[in-house]
Each structure stands twice: as structure tokens, then as C-alpha cells.
Amino acid sequence: xYGNAYIDPNEKFSSEEETPELVAAFQARIDxxxxxxxxxxxxxxxxxxxxxxxxxxxHSEIIGSLPEGTWITRAxxxxxxxxxxxxxxxxxxxxxxxxxxxxxxxxSREDMMNDLITGKSKYSxxxxxxxxxxxxxxxxxxxxxxxxxxxxxxxxxxxYGPYCRALERICxxxxxxxxxxxxxxxHLATGTKKxxxxxxxxxxxxxxxxxxFFGPSDKASVHSDTLMRWKVKMASxxxxxxxxxxxxxxxxxxxxxxxxxxxxxKNIETGLWDYTEPDWEExxxxxxxxxxxxxxxxxxxxMAEENGKxxxxxxxxxxxxxxxxxx
Amino acid sequence: xxxxxxxxxLLYKMADDQLIIGHRNSEWNGLGPILEEDIAFSSMAQDKMxxxxxxxxxxxxxxxxxxxxxxxTRNAPQFHCSHLVELxxxxxxxxxxxxxxxxxxxxxxxxALKTSAYQPLAxxxxxxxxxxxxxxxxxxxxxxxxxxxxxxxxxxxxxxLNFAWNYALGMFEPGPAEEMLINENIFIGEEALQAxxxxxxxxxxxxxxxxxxxxxxxxxxxxxxxxxxxxxLQPLLSEMTEVYSIDPSADW
Numbered sequence: 001x002y003g004n005a006y007i008d009p010n011e012k013f014s015s016e017e018e019t020p021e022l023v024a025a026f027q028a029r030i031d032x033x034x035x036x037x038x039x040x041x042x043x044x045x046x047x048x049x050x051x052x053x054x055x056x057x058x059h060s061e062i063i064g065s066l067p068e069g070t071w072i073t074r075a076x077x078x079x080x081x082x083x084x085x086x087x088x089x090x091x092x093x094x095x096x097x098x099x100x101x102x103x104x105x106x107x108s109r110e111d112m113m114n115d116l117i118t119g120k121s122k123y124s125x126x127x128x129x130x131x132x133x134x135x136x137x138x139x140x141x142x143x144x145x146x147x148x149x150x151x152x153x154x155x156x157x158x159x160y161g162p163y164c165r166a167l168e169r170i171c172x173x174x175x176x177x178x179x180x181x182x183x184x185x186x187h188l189a190t191g192t193k194k195x196x197x198x199x200x201x202x203x204x205x206x207x208x209x210x211x212x213f214f215g216p217s218d219k220a221s222v223h224s225d226t227l228m229r230w231k232v233k234m235a236s237x238x239x240x241x242x243x244x245x246x247x248x249x250x251x252x253x254x255x256x257x258x259x260x261x262x263x264x265x266k267n268i269e270t271g272l273w274d275y276t277e278p279d280w281e282e283x284x285x286x287x288x289x290x291x292x293x294x295x296x297x298x299x300x301x302x303m304a305e306e307n308g309k310x311x312x313x314x315x316x317x318x319x320x321x322x323x324x325x326x327x
Numbered sequence: 328x329x330x331x332x333x334x335x336x337l338l339y340k341m342a343d344d345q346l347i348i349g350h351r352n353s354e355w356n357g358l359g360p361i362l363e364e365d366i367a368f369s370s371m372a373q374d375k376m377x378x379x380x381x382x383x384x385x386x387x388x389x390x391x392x393x394x395x396x397x398x399x400t401r402n403a404p405q406f407h408c409s410h411l412v413e414l415x416x417x418x419x420x421x422x423x424x425x426x427x428x429x430x431x432x433x434x435x436x437x438x439a440l441k442t443s444a445y446q447p448l449a450x451x452x453x454x455x456x457x458x459x460x461x462x463x464x465x466x467x468x469x470x471x472x473x474x475x476x477x478x479x480x481x482x483x484x485x486x487x488l489n490f491a492w493n494y495a496l497g498m499f500e501p502g503p504a505e506e507m508l509i510n511e512n513i514f515i516g517e518e519a520l521q522a523x524x525x526x527x528x529x530x531x532x533x534x535x536x537x538x539x540x541x542x543x544x545x546x547x548x549x550x551x552x553x554x555x556x557x558x559x560l561q562p563l564l565s566e567m568t569e570v571y572s573i574d575p576s577a578d579w
Contacts, residue, residue: 069357077395081376088356301357311364311480312360
């Protein structure tokens with residue numbers, strides 16, 4: 001599951017050693033639809049942005065496994081428990097795939113993990129909100145994964161080969177998550193009064209984070225243009241948000257659920273959804289560390305890293321006798 | 328106690344062990360020492376959970392309530408699991424040693440049950456045996472690796488083994504009606520199973536550079552099979568049933 005990479009608007013975007021010829025040849029390959037592979041020449045900023053993007057994506061997968069993961073031990077009944085375990089396991093598997101993809105660009109998993117737990121690198125903002133009830137986990141599985149698919153399907157058509165290949169597999173798995181989440185929400189929305197109340201409350205809680213999910217409007221960003229030309233970023237935040245609303249608002253309304261935005265309606269003239277801008281100050285606050293769960297999420301990750309260090313020390317001991325893998 | 332009751336008792340203890348160890352393994356989500364171990368423990372947890380559901384379905388065919396009701400509405404005294412599986416996950420060293428000790432017992436249990444005279448059980452045992460084989464391979468690879476890794480990892484594994492050993496022996500608590508099952512070739516009995524288990528796990532642990540606790544200190548921790556549990560089980564069950572119990576008649 002993943003939203004969007006956060007781009008620093010003040011970042012310097014080119015380097016003197018990159019001659020116009022090299023950059024032009026690189027651009028020509030991308031324009032011709034070729035994939036860039038790890039051993040190929042690439043502008044430093046292309047590498048840097050991709051590392052950041054893939055790394056943030058990987059972090060989002062493992063941090064994202066936490067809010068839903070807390071519901072594995074509480075899932076009601078075998079069917080839900082088995083499905084949720086498999087889903088969350090997929091997310092951790094996505095992190096593994098993505099860290100490997102990012103490593104092809106020259107940053108080690110250890111360094112990435114370190115940057116995560118020291119707060120240096122970001123992850124999707126949405127996971128800094130709590131999953132307060134079982135219904136929250138259902139809404140996450142349906143709509144956060146749906147949002148992630150919109151984003152990732154676009155990015156899977158991007159220019160960096162290892163990332164695209166990882167995303168294709170990830171999207172395939174996410175589509176099952178979405179079905180699981182939808183089925184779960186449908187059961188709650190058509191269930192007992194208590195279940196309907198739970199899912200409505202969760203939907204109301206998650207609407208703002210979902211609107212934040214694709215990031216602020218990026219129409220005016222110069223960096224965005226470069227990244228789109230390089231096929232690092234494949235669609236604007238606004239376009240993805242609109243696509244998400246178009247696909248899912250009717251489905252949410254079909255279930256008799258309401259959304260906490262009185263302006264929400266499809267504009268017949270523009271073909272786009274009208275909506276109230278979510279509070280972008282809140283978005284900035286949360287992404288900079290001051291959300292309801294930032295501290296808790298990082299503390300859990302830090303604890304896992306800390307507690308697991310002895311295992312890493314033992315398996316990395318060069319003098320130790322190593323077993324041959326079975327497969 | 329008649330044959331059916333004896334059979335139910337066997338199925339309950341197996342199903343409850345699988346459910347509770349599966350639940351415990353699933354608690355490693357997000358906390359594994361490396362991502363690959365998060366994933367592995369989740370895989371095994373899913374297998375255990377699926378196996379327990381299968382076994383509850385066999386009980387359902389013998390007149391017990393359906394799997395969800397049985398798993399999600401009983402309290403601790405109605406459970407038949409061993410103390411070993413109830414213990415909290417602790418550190419990775421303890422969870423790994425427990426996984427090793429438990430899964431080799433399961434592996435041998437299912438191997439024996441493949442030829443059970445009770446056909447429905449023999450059938451599922453064949454399927455489970457294939458799954459648990461991989462769990463034992465995983466356990467043995469890691470125990471070997473960490474037993475030989477460095478001094479720190481070896482001593483952690485040794486301490487966990489010392490702590491877990493008597494609990495592990497407690498898995499083989501004899502059932503009150505076991506003779507009946509043995510006579511009818513339904514199950515070989517816990518004593519025979521324990522003997523096979525010792526034959527397998529002792530050499531593997533020794534190969535992993537670990538020392539088996541002195542035989543004079545062996546004192547199996549019994550009670551789980553008759554509903555006496557550690558203080559850890561009821562909180563686990565309360566958590567597990569938290570959502571289900573909001574409305575057990577609802578379709579979740």
C-alpha cells in the first residue's frame with residue numbers, strides 16, 4: 001500500500017557533470033519507451049528520486065502492516081483471520097521486494113532501515129492514523145489499497161525496470177486485498193445496526209486521510225515536470241485523486257454509507273469531482289512527525305530492529321558455520 | 328468415556344494447540360528480526376490456523392459446534408492446548424525454539440496419524456504432514472544457524488531451550504482415554520510419540536551446538552489437556568474474541 005513520494009520543493013535538481021548530451025540520450029531512451037536498468041547511466045537526480053520513492057514505498061509497506069496487523073489477533077472468525085494474515089504478509093513481502101529494487105540503485109537495506117527509524121526518510125502519511133476498530137481495518141484494506149493500486153498501476157508503467165517489475169507483482173496481489181477489503185466492508189455495511197455504525201464511523205474517520213493520500217495538488221511544481229518527463233512520476237496527484245474518487249465514491253454511496261464532505265459531487269460540465277480541499281496544514285504537520293501515531297509507529301519499528309540485532313550479528317558472523325539453504 | 332469421546336479429546340487437543348500456536352506466531356507480524364522471518368512466521372501461522380479449522384470441522388462432523396463457534400466462544404478452562412503454546416512470544420530465540428520443539432512433535436504426530444484407523448483424520452494428517460515438513464525445515468535451519476552463529480546467539484538459544492524444555496515435554500501429557508485409541512489403531516499414544524520425538528530432536532539440537540537439559544531435571548508441565556492453563560491463555564482468548572463477541576450471531 002502506498003500513497004505518493006513526498007518531494008522537497010527546495011531541492012537542487014541537476015549536477016554539472018551531467019552533460020546535455022548524456023541527459024538528452026537518457027531522455028531519448030525513456031521517450032522511446034525503453035526501461036532503464038541498474039547498470040545503465042542515469043542522472044544523479046533520477047537515481048536519487050527513485051531511491052527516495054522506492055524506499056518510501058518500501059517503508060510504507062512495513063509501517064502499513066502495523067495498523068492492520070493489530071487486528072490479526074482480533075479478527076472475527078477463521079475466514080477473516082486467515083485472509084487478514086495473508087494480506088498483511090503480502091505487504092511485508094512487498095517491502096522485501098521493494099528494498100531489493102531500491103538496493104539496485106546503490107543504497108543498502110540496512111541504510112534504508114536506519115533512515116526509517118531515525119525519522120530521516122518518510123513513509124505514506126496515512127499510516128500515521130490509528131485503526132481504532134475492526135471496521136477501520138476493513139476500510140483500510142478496501143480503500144487505502146484501492147488508492148495504492150491507482151498510484152502503483154500508474155507507476156508500473158514508469159521507466160525504471162526493477163521498480164516496474166516489482167510493482168506489477170505488487171498490484172496483482174493488491175487487487176486481492178481490495179476484494180477482501182470490499183467484501184469485509186460490504187458485510188459490515190449490510191450487517192447489524194452495530195456493524196453499520198462501526199463502518200460508517202470508520203469511513204468518516206478515514207475520508208480526510210484518503211483525500212490526503214495522493215498528496216497536495218502538484219500542478220505548479222517544476223520538479224514534478226522533470227519527474228514526469230523521466231517517467232519517475234506517471235500521473236499528477238490531482239489526476240490520481242480524481243480517478244480514485246471516480247472509481248470508489250459511487251461504490252461507497254451504493255452501500256448506503258455517507259462521506260463527510262457536503263460539496264462532494266461529480267461536476268457534469270468538467271467531468272471531475274467537486275470536493276472540499278482537505279486540511280493541507282494537517283497533512284504537513286503529520287508528515288513532519290506530528291500525527292496521531294508517528295511516534296508509536298517508529299517506536300515499534302525501532303523496537304523490532306533493536307530486538308532483532310543479535311540475530312543479524314549471528315548470521316553475519318563470517319566465522320560461523322553456515323547451513324546450506326534447502327531450496 | 329466411549330470411543331467417540333476419546334476421539335474428540337484427541338482432536339480438541341490437536342486443534343487447540345494449532346489455533347493457539349498459530350495465534351502466537353501471527354503476533355510476529357511487523358516485529359520479526361528480519362523481514363524474511365516476519366513472512367515465514369506469518370506463513371506458518373496461516374498453516375496452523377488452517378489446520379486447526381480443519382480439525383474443528385472434523386469435530387463438527389462428530390456433533391460439536393461449528394469451527395468459529397468452537398474457536399471464538401470458549402473460555403480458557405474449556406481449552407485443551409498445552410502450556411507450551413500459550414506462553415507469550417518472548418524474544419525471537421524463545422519463539423524459534425518453541426517452533427522447533429512444537430513442530431517436530433507435530434511432524435511426528437501427523438506422520439503417525441497418516442495410518443490412523445479413523446479415516447477422516449488419516450486424510451487430513453497426510454495433508455498437514457506435507458505442510459509441517461517445511462515448518463521443521465525452517466526451524467532446524469534457524470536453530471542450527473543461531474546455535475552456531477556466535478557466543479551471544481548460542482547462549483540465547485541455550486537459555487530458551489532450557490526454559491522451554493519441560494513445557495515441551497508437557498505436550499505429551501497422556502489423555503485419560505488413550506488406551507482406547509491405541510487399541511483401535513486410531514493413535515499411537517503420547518508416550519510412544521514422545522519417545523519418537525526425543526529420538527529426533529536430541530541429535531538435531533546437539534548438532535546445533537546446544538545442550539539438552541540434564542535428564543534428572545526433566546519435569547513435564549502438564550495440565551493443559553484437562554483445562555488447567557497458564558495465566559497467559561485467557562488474555563489471549565479475550566483478545567482473539569474481542570470483535571467476534573460484539574455480536575456472535577452477526578455475519579462478520
